[in-house]
Amino acid sequence: MGFKEKAMPKRLAILGSTGSIGTQALEVAAVHPDKFRVVALAAHHNDSLLAEQLERFRPSLAVLADGAAADRLRSRYDGPTRIMTGEEGLNAAATLAEADTVLTSLVGFAGLRPTLAAIEAGKDIALANKETLVAAGELVTTAAKKHGVAILPVDSEHSAILQCLQGEGAENVGRIILTASGGPFRTRPRESLAAVTVAECLRHPNWAMGRKITVDSATLANKGLEVIEARWLFGVDYDRITVVVHPQSIIHSMVEFADGSVKAQLGRPDMRLPIQYALSYPGRWPADFGRLDFTSLADLTFEPPDTDRFPALAMGYEAGRRGGTAPCVFNAANEAAVLAFLAEQISFLSIAALIRRALDAHEVVAAPSLDDLCAADEWARSFVAATIIDGI
């Protein structure tokens, strides 16, 4: 992973500071004022929350990608922080000379360009934007290697794997075992899934997260994305990545080693822990995000994922194995379909059906450039939109 510990305090830029991960990252930063200086905050349009964050953390740079929101911020804020907007602003936050670590928690494919820019500027990446690695795994990991920067996962599953791998030789990794909660519809019969509402879908049993990832958890597309993310983060073939449904979300993931021994990481479902670990890695910092109480813990159970009811997981593997632009299309078709579902344009089951159609219609480009990936991403979104208009 080519990781060299940087001097303390870490100088942190957060892309996506007003979202679920961004706000929790700022909670972590607030717990450890000695360990962080927040130097840049970037968000999409939430000017009121960003204004509060500026008061509290006083970064050098604040960015609102949405121009009107940036204007609102400028009109209400008169502190010393420089305010920028648009892609230019995001790029400035990602590459700010002062920063040594960039937490990328933008949602979806939109995170790719800023993440690549941060890597090229030599910043270590705390990666919450898994779509970046799904869509452009080869491009991003090659750039990280070239620029000698670490990509540290914020996803609880991948953080668990990183923790289990600590001190272990890469040659001894047998299998990565990603756990999945199974989502809110784990026990629902297939017939009833057609009528699932957005509100039902957003009621995740264990985690409070953003809307897009909550829908992805319900379809298991999220686990498909995570399989591809794991392949790139840990350099392990798809045949050696297994998904196990573990509804209690206490074991966040596991690694099986060559001798048959399995290591697991457990914790309460609180994203502040993996966020902090990505920032403290390879060390740890004392924190009180709650402790597991084994004497009052529910039974831990395991079951195989049902890819008949949740085909998006199998499609994730399929896209990963096809390689090239296929994972990018898997991701883009999913993003477009989830947006349509959240807008109540399509049914729950149509999300997977649209990904299927897009993967079948796509002609894979091998070893894609950034332009190829952007083209594939756009193609998939247009394809999904057109398919919705034509009727699925």
Place this chain on the structure above:
Amino acid sequence: MGFKEKAMPKRLAILGSTGSIGTQALEVAAVHPDKFRVVALAAHHNDSLLAEQLERFRPSLAVLADGAAADRLRSRYDGPTRIMTGEEGLNAAATLAEADTVLTSLVGFAGLRPTLAAIEAGKDIALANKETLVAAGELVTTAAKKHGVAILPVDSEHSAILQCLQGEGAENVGRIILTASGGPFRTRPRESLAAVTVAECLRHPNWAMGRKITVDSATLANKGLEVIEARWLFGVDYDRITVVVHPQSIIHSMVEFADGSVKAQLGRPDMRLPIQYALSYPGRWPADFGRLDFTSLADLTFEPPDTDRFPALAMGYEAGRRGGTAPCVFNAANEAAVLAFLAEQISFLSIAALIRRALDAHEVVAAPSLDDLCAADEWARSFVAATIIDGI
């Protein structure tokens, strides 16, 4: 832990080669002929099994502690291996110049002198004889430090902890969580424990082990011994060692770190895995001791230990905290009581009662010498014998 990897193949002496751990260690050695040379085998009296082991592994030295058994071996064996007997023989096996690693799997306090001799001769120790570390934790760990040798646990629980600690800073260890199966009487009401037979006691739900440790598992004295062992192996205070009953014995133990993250090691209940890990540490070797199948795994459950029904566990903590010769007396009283139980001289509940009486009657010697420990050990055995004769 001051561990330096030795050149391959490892030259291994096994003290206790005909017992449960010893025979499984030889299975591990047989799987990895490139990684081991077995240079010494020592046992108590099983000459026929030792003769087979000599044919197969051709060590330089074979020892039967029992003189008559050694004579029988000499009369049936005419190969090149030198045969010795008695304490002199055990000492020779423990300190053999050819050996670099000594697996000590003798049962009980009898393992202390040979283990100390091996440490003083600069051998790394794969420790299956936990009583050594319980009775003489300070003496043994001080000697190991002085001679720059590693003490690597073979106990599945302590192996799990060692695995979870890999790559982690000692300053970040919050708490060690030892799992306990709860033994065969976990769900039995206290009234019925008085009438427990030896045969019932030897039917352990998960592990096939030697007789003494199987009884210790039923009383939870084994977990008391393991708490003390953990204190010395990992340098963690008793307040930061917790015992959790986990009847399925799939999670072998856990470590909670300063950030609240918990790492666990899981595996099938097969001692070959921790035996091999003690020998492969800090690396791992590919092996096929079976794999966990998460899709067919029983529910994993956890509950607090019941120290009313199983007071030996609480007495282990108490003895550990008192320090000095107290843990030695805890161990010796337990050994003597278990022997009496196996000989059907006392009831199951009398085991804990005898430990209690011995701990209450004992005057603790602080910072004990080896002679102090031997005296405390003998005192406790005599005390238990006299108490049994007097009527408990």
